[in-house]
Structures are given as C-alpha cells and as structure tokens.
Amino acid sequence: GENVGLHLPTLSVQEGDNSIINCAYSNSASDYFIWYKQESGKGPQFIIDIRSNMDKRQGQRVTVLLNKTVKHLSLQIAATQPGDSAVYFCAERDGYGQNFVFGPGTRLSVLP
Amino acid sequence: EPEVTQTPSHQVTQMGQEVILRCVPISNHLYFYWYRQILGQKVEFLVSFYNNEISEKSEIFDDQFSVERPDGSNFTLKIRSTKLEDSAMYFCASSGTGIEAFFGQGTRLTVV
Numbered sequence: 681g682e683n684v685g686l687h688l689p690t691l692s693v694q695e696g697d698n699s700i701i702n703c704a705y706s707n708s709a710s711d712y713f714i715w716y717k718q719e720s721g722k723g724p725q726f727i728i729d730i731r732s733n734m735d736k737r738q739g740q741r742v743t744v745l746l747n748k749t750v751k752h753l754s755l756q757i758a759a760t761q762p763g764d765s766a767v768y769f770c771a772e773r774d775g776y777g778q779n780f781v782f783g784p785g786t787r788l789s790v791l792p
Numbered sequence: 793e794p795e796v797t798q799t800p801s802h803q804v805t806q807m808g809q810e811v812i813l814r815c816v817p818i819s820n821h822l823y824f825y826w827y828r829q830i831l832g833q834k835v836e837f838l839v840s841f842y843n844n845e846i847s848e849k850s851e852i853f854d855d856q857f858s859v860e861r862p863d864g865s866n867f868t869l870k871i872r873s874t875k876l877e878d879s880a881m882y883f884c885a886s887s888g889t890g891i892e893a894f895f896g897q898g899t900r901l902t903v904v
C-alpha cells in the first residue's frame with residue numbers, strides 16, 4: 681500500500697533520536713490495539729500490541745503506551761534508524777468484533 | 793518465518809469484469825481477513841472469515857464481493873463486476889487466535 685504524501689501527518693527525527701508517534705482512538709469499548717508499520721509498496725507489518733488491561737508494553741526498541749482515560753495510544757521508538765522510515769498506523773479492535781479499525785497513519789522520516 | 797502471501801501483486805482489469813484475488817494465509821491460522829487501502833487513505837476492513845463462514849463484514853463488502861476458502865490453503869476475494877472505485881490495494885491477513893493479525897504484501901487492483 682502507498683500513502684504517497686497525501687495529507688499524512690509527518691514526523692521527522694534525526695537518526696539516533698527517539699521518536700514518539702501518537703494516535704487517538706474513538707471507541708471506548710476497544711480492548712486491543714496494534715501498531716503497524718507500512719513501508720512503501722508493502723503490507724502493514726505488526727510491530728507491537730497491547731491489551732486494554734495494560735498501560736505500557738515494551739518490545740525491542742519500541743514501547744507502546746495506552747491511556748484509556750483520554751483514549752490515546754503512543755508508540756515510542758528508541759534510537760531511530762533509517763530503516764524505521766515508514767508510515768505507522770495504530771489499529772483498534774473492540775471486544776465484540778473481529779475487525780480492526782485503522783487510524784489515518786503518521787509518516788516517520790528519519791534524517792541522516 | 794511464516795508469512796501471508798498474495799497473488800497477483802498487481803492486477804489490471806476492465807470495468808465490469810470479475811476479478812479474483814488470492815491469498816495463502818499462514819499455515820495453521822484459523823481466522824482470515826480482507827482489508828483494502830485506497831491510495832493515500834487508511835486501511836479499511838472488508839470481511840473476516842472463520843470456520844468456513846463470514847463472521848463479520850463492513851458496509852463496503854456488498855453483494856459484488858464474495859470470499860471463499862476453496863481448499864485447505866487458499867483464501868480468495870472475488871469482485872463480481874468491478875467498478876473504477878474498486879481500485880485499491882487489497883490486503884489479506886490471517887490470525888491464529890483471532891486476536892493479532894498478520895498481513896500479506898497486498899494486491900494492487902487497477903480498474904480501467
């Protein structure tokens with residue numbers, strides 16, 4: 681899939697810095713969230729997930745924070761690398777359905 | 793590493809023609825999904841499939857769309873009479889537990 685420069689929020693960071701990508705979700709019944717990374721011409725790639733009974737989860741170089749009070753999700757990438765350049769989507773699922781609802785995406789650009 | 797594979801990578805078809813998009817989900821997964829992404833827009837849910845039947849579908853998934861699992865490995869999406877607005881990237885995803893979802897690389901459908 682491509683999100684070629686069409687009104688996507690963009691975050692530019694220097695290589696080696698930390699990145700924080702934010703996502704607001706709308707459904708208070710959502711109980712499970714995933715962050716996906718999508719590189720140009722490729723499908724969404726699973727990065728990290730979190731259930732609604734947690735407020736933080738850490739992976740390798742990535743951390744997801746969930747604030748259910750304000751319905752906000754963030755993805756933190758430590759020591760951002762050029763290979764992290766992509767569009768990042770948060771996806772939410774409510775406890776009743778099978779489908780994921782994707783956010784609009786944020787383009788991360790890593791500057792040398 | 794197991795992955796979802798989709799064929800073809802690009803399909804061009806004339807308006808009004810039928811197309812079949814093919815997917816091989818990850819082996820032993822039981823939940824299957826189709827999503828689409830119109831250029832520059834977010835990923836949208838079409839349909840989920842479990843136990844040989846549709847478990848959920850969106851408003852986009854009208855009578856022109858159908859899904860099938862013709863054998864033990866393939867999962868197909870058929871569009872009966874394509875319209876110009878069906879042009880998009882179509883992503884297949886599968887899940888072992890019905891919780892997380894792993895996506896294929898997508899099929900770009902262009903209707904002319």
